[in-house]
Amino acid sequence: MTDGGSTILVVEDNPDDRDLLARAFRKAGIAMPLRFAVDGEEAVAYLEGAHGEALVSSPAVILLDLKLPGRSGFEVLAWIKGHPVLRRVPVIILTSSRENVDLRRAYDLGANSYLVKPARSDDLLRMVEQIHAYWLGINQAAGMS
Amino acid sequence: MILSGNSHAARSLPGDRDQGTHSREPSRRGPALGTVAFLVAALLLLTSAVSLNLFLGRVTENRAFVLRTSSILRNMAELNVVVRAAETGQRGFILTGERRYLAPYETAIQRVWAEFRDLESAVRDPAQIDRLHRLRPLIADKLAELAHTVALRDESFEAALAVVRTDVGQKLMEDIQAVVDDFEQAEQEIMVSRSQLLEDQAQWATRISVLTAMLALAVIVVGVLWLARQRANARVLATERGFRQDLERQVESRTEQLTQVNRELDAFAYTISHDLRAPLRAMHGYADALAEDYGPTLPEEGQRFTHRIMAAADRMEALIQDILTYSRMTREEVRVRPVTLDESVDQVLAHARPRIEETGAVIEVGRPLGIVSAHPAALELVLDNLIANAVKFVAPGKAPHIRVRSESQGDWVRLWVEDNGIGIDPSHRERIFQPFQRLHGIETYPGTGIGLAIVRRGLERMGGRCGVDAEAGRGSRFWIELRRADGEMAQ
Structure with a gap:
């Protein structure tokens, strides 16, 4: 484990996707708590709160959907990457779009990884396991304090 | 369009x-x-x-x-x-x-x-x-x-x-x-x-x-x-200039319209990829969850229904994927450069290894295949579809035998993908390259019917051609043609 943070922030507006993702994390046996935000506003509000209160640390990793109601995933990404401290938190784009424009824009804005939501639940499980192994495992995160 | x-x-x-x-x-x-x-x-x-x-x-x-x-x-x-x-x-x-x-x-x-x-x-x-x-x-x-x-x-x-x-x-x-x-x-x-x-x-x-x-x-x-x-000349020139300006205006407005249509198509593809997939994922995910978590307690009929839902969702996912690939092939910029065919074939074969091993297919490649002017990603997509086709359309119980070879025809290189499959009735030779055209029932040979349309569109975008020499029951011989690029590679 790294000293980055203790939660995983998932920004996802689709309740089914949230539900299935939670199930996949549960099945993978990942103990780290998931914190869900249902849109961009809530995500930004949560992150600002997390950073404001000294006791609550930033999330270890952020899973971000691109198509969100209101403030879009790109805007949230730009906000995070423009934040003096939060910009060091790895942001994994988790979306259903394979479009080149989205890929380019996401990386241009500083996304750390770009994953396409799998349709099959066993594929999703494998993906969650790999996220855990890589981003919460071997990847070295920057200290937040 | x-x-x-x-x-x-x-x-x-x-x-x-x-x-x-x-x-x-x-x-x-x-x-x-x-x-x-x-x-x-x-x-x-x-x-x-x-x-x-x-x-x-x-x-x-x-x-x-x-x-x-x-x-x-x-x-x-x-x-x-x-x-x-x-x-x-x-x-x-x-x-x-x-x-x-x-x-x-x-x-x-x-x-x-x-x-x-x-x-x-x-x-x-x-x-x-x-x-x-x-x-x-x-x-x-x-x-x-x-x-x-x-x-x-x-x-x-x-x-x-x-x-x-x-x-x-x-x-x-x-x-x-x-x-x-x-x-x-x-x-x-x-x-x-x-x-x-x-x-x-x-x-x-x-x-x-x-x-x-x-x-x-x-x-x-x-x-x-x-x-x-x-x-009179001045008048002719003035008329001509008028025509030209008219034409330019028309081309401009057409281009504007086309750009608009393209943008709409982009938005449409984007919506399909997002909105249509979300409920599909839910369908698939919950069916999986049902099978995994409650499988043992479901009656046999219930288990069969669950698997039907999953299979349908798989098909729909493949269909959306193929439609998006086809649409991307149409919309996205295709820039050709010299590409070594051997490398592209190797890439595709490596990618298709699981499927090849599963079917016990034998694939022969007659090297060297040559250098053509192509867009690498589009070319790999084309080859992937051709090889997938060759592996798929064999008589039940028969191991696919596929030969990939090329021949030089003037400025062109023709690549053949020949199989020992079920072949194609000559009357369908043109139809198979149209999108959504299927010759067989979904249960005999699963597929979206878009693969060969992707092949054709890909070749069109790269300035090439494709076709098939086939007889029912005698195997199919698909070919694609691209411009030679040996000279450019040497430079």
Whole structure:
């Protein structure tokens, strides 16, 4: 484990996707708590709160959907990457779009990884396991304090 | 749709441009020819005007000469009359001794040298001047003889008569007459020849002025024609410019429309990829969850239904994926560069390894395959679809045997993908390259029916071709053709 943070922030507006993702994390046996935000506003509000209160640390990793109601995933990404401290938190784009424009824009804005939501639940499980192994495992995160 | 729209516009444009150049070419040569004709005519007119002027100058000169000649003749006749008048006066005086007879003599004496000087100043011809020189002493002698006799008569008639009788006066008079006749004849001849010349010159002047007039007319006609041509050309050019601008405007508005349609299509594809997939994922995910978490407690029928839901979701996912791939192949920019076919085939085979191993397929590759001008990602997609097809469409229980080889055909490289599969009825040869065309039931050979449409579209975008040599039951031989790029690779 790294000293980055203790939660995983998932920004996802689709309740089914949230539900299935939670199930996949549960099945993978990942103990780290998931914190869900249902849109961009809530995500930004949560992150600002997390950073404001000294006791609550930033999330270890952020899973971000691109198509969100209101403030879009790109805007949230730009906000995070423009934040003096939060910009060091790895942001994994988790979306259903394979479009080149989205890929380019996401990386241009500083996304750390770009994953396409799998349709099959066993594929999703494998993906969650790999996220855990890589981003919460071997990847070295920057200290937040 | 967009592609065909674009290519139609591209096809019709050069055609219009061709017509444009055809209609413009003669008119472009026209003004040059017109200008040359105009310049030549104007130059001729100038030349003839200058020579007409020269001729007219000479005619005037000649006319003055002829006039002078006639005045000389008159002058000489006058001189002759004056000398004779002097002699007549002398004779009258000698005969009568009366002073009044001397009046004509004295008038003549006064006038004779004035007349002579007039002649001398008028005559230019050397021969005539010579004659005048001969005439002067004769006249002087005659006048002296006359004065002498007149003086003698004052003394006595006989003395004067004696002098007259010597015939010296008569002889002098005859000599004078001879020179005068000579002179007059010569002068006449001069006049005749000059008149002849004058006549000739006048004739030439007339001819040249007629020519000049004709040339002037020609210049005017050519000039008017030229101007009319210029004006017509200007009109044609203006019309043409109008057409071009119209066409440009049309192309612009078409492009605008197409861009709009493209944008809408992009938005549509985006929506499909997002919105359509979300419920699909839910369907699939919950069916999986149901099977995994409650599988054991479900009755057999319930388990079968769950698997049906999952299979349907899989098919729909594949369908959406293929539609998006096809649409991306249409929309996205395809830039060709030299690509080694062997490398692309290796990539595709590595990617398809699980499927190949699963079916026990044998794949032979006849290397080297060559270098073609292609877009690597599009080419791999094409090859992947062809190989997937070859692996898939075999009779049940038969292991696929696939041969990949290439041959050079001039500027093209033709890559063959041959299989030992079920083949294709020749009547379907064209249909299989259309999107959503399936020849078999979904349960016999699963698939979306878009794979070969992707192959065709991909090749179209890379400037290549594709086709199939097939007979039902004898295996299929698919081929694709791309431009050779060996030379470019070497550079």
